Amino acid sequence: MVEKVKVRIDGEVIAATAGQTILEVARANSKYIPALCHMEGLSATGACRLCVVEVSGVAKLVPACTTPVAEGQSVVTSTPQIESYRKIALELLFAERNHVCAVCVSSGHCELQALAQEHGVTHVRYPYSCPRLPVDTTHPRYVLDHNRCILCGRCVRTCAEIEGAHVWEVAGRGIGSRLVSELQRPWGEATTCTSCGKCVQACPTGAMAEKGWAVEEMTKHKTVVSRLTSMREGS
């Protein structure tokens, strides 16, 4: 028997199923919470912190994507403090690597860019770290540009959970963390890669792209991953 719980989101009482996350319940009821590392059809990791919300009785902001709903819980999805934290999280993403929208294949179709515009990020208040990062062009069909990677892990989870190939992993710690393919082999030499390209479609920025597209041309099929999951669950 599925346990039902009642929660309050932005004042509205909503019936949910125990085990659902706040983000799932909110989105199912047309309540908008921004998210970047979350992707429908993949497990949640709470990496980007854009989905932080206020929960009654909890002193700190919690990520909606990994926090399960509970009976009697009251959630607030937007306050000046929450918006300020989301903006800080976005600015830190821009400051961490070299995001140059003007010459990016994903400009105009980029989730990071869209969220920055939505949150009024007109400039970045933190010093850019301008790291010197490589571009892995070794794969015949795809390219990985670490300059544009935000370490959301969507590619890692897509490859592990949907394709089952486990090509991608995050190596290193903190600011030195890097996406790596197959124990740091160049992508084009990764023997486990099936070249299915689902990681590319899952990537929210221009970090992963199909080769040969010029600036602004890389549009992604965002529903591929969630559609595959729902079809498998349905079978």
Add this chain to the structure above:
Amino acid sequence: MTTKTTPKATADAPAGRTLHIHPVSRIEGHAKITIRLDEQGQVADTQFHVTQVRGFEKFVEGRPYYEMPSITARICGICPVSHLLASSKACDSIMAVRIPPAAAKARELLHMAQFVQSHALSFFHLSAPDLLLGMDYDPAKRNVAGLLEEHPDALRDGIALRKFGQTLIERLGKERIHPSWTVPGGVNNPIDPSVRDKTLAELPGAMAIVGRTLAMWKKAVDGYPAEIESFSNFPTMYCGNVGPDGSLRLYDGNLRFVGPDGAIVADQVAAADYATYIAEATLPNSYLKAPYFRPVGFPGGIYRVGPLARLNVADRTGTPLADAELAEYRQRYGRIVQSGFHYHYARLIEALHGLERIGELLDDPEILGTKVRAHAGVNNNEGIGVIEAPRGTLIHHYKVDDNGAMTWANLIVATGHNNLAIGRGVEQVAKRFVNGSKIEEGALNRVSALVRAYDPCLSCSTHVLGQAAVVLQLEGPDGEILDEVGTV
């Protein structure tokens, strides 16, 4: 304008000084001119310095080659289309594709729109204050604001002509400044018939502006005998792209070099062979390299590019109205026109040619063709793209690894080719107008106007970032800076 005088200059060194013009104004980028005077107060020698570096050739290493058009377009906001096209052509060569005919025509159309807007900017916005108000006009009003008072119709024409070109660029590429429409392999969308129809409707107005301006300039030009005589009026070689029949080619074609007397020195040089004829020297005191004609060597192999050079190099323009104007131009000044002052005249003839080509291209049914892009991977590890940018020959030369990552880039831009000629031109005009113990504003402006005649794009040429400007410095025989005048 700022004036800075070192007290010692007036106290101890009435003669034997150096003038520095810094910053040179109404040009793209940042430059400094040094004029050294001898003990008698006469010009001993001059130097033209470009003072900043941007490093595009270095920081593109490692990037996928197909990003190069959009990256190099950021070198300049005035003629990004030139870099887009030269870069796209270099990428076509790496992919080893011949782009569909509709795409080639579409690119040429974009290029002609760029020519019209850029030439309008150079003539009206940047140089008309000198040409219409006068070299000695009050410097506080010698700008577009002064033009608005004295020659509002000419200013309106200039703005309208530039708008015509910019609007066409926007209609084709969706953006005026850095359109992303031109891509390796062609363009990313066919041309909509409405673009053709709207542009054809506006074309007669633009043609009328250029016609009026040419008529006006043909009357006015003879009022500048001293400038004609002294603005880079010396023999050099000339370089530009021509078609198989020797006619002017701006988007495609092969390089032709002619000597000072008009004799063809090298002809139908394919893009891939440019390095056989062009080498680059590095100059002290400038970040701008100095290309020269390799068979002659440095610095004897000085040549010029741009409107003046192209009209010297080409047998004809290939469009009727521009050819008629070219015939009159040659009747006035001879088959080879040597004075740098006539860059302005040549620029207007080219603007007319650009408009005529726009009409011809839009009348061609193939311009609306829907097959506009070739797709391919890396089929050559090296690619060279050459076009005629508004300011002259533009060369993009790339090397990539088998995965398509850039390993090396060399960009030779119009102002680079003209570097040696601008330097010598500065010396000539300084000797004519700068005399001795103090810097006359009119002399300062003529030195700057010589530089402006070349319409140099210093941001492009050093791939430089900075405020637009030139500074003139006065230097003693021992190198001490005695006086400095700058225009902002």
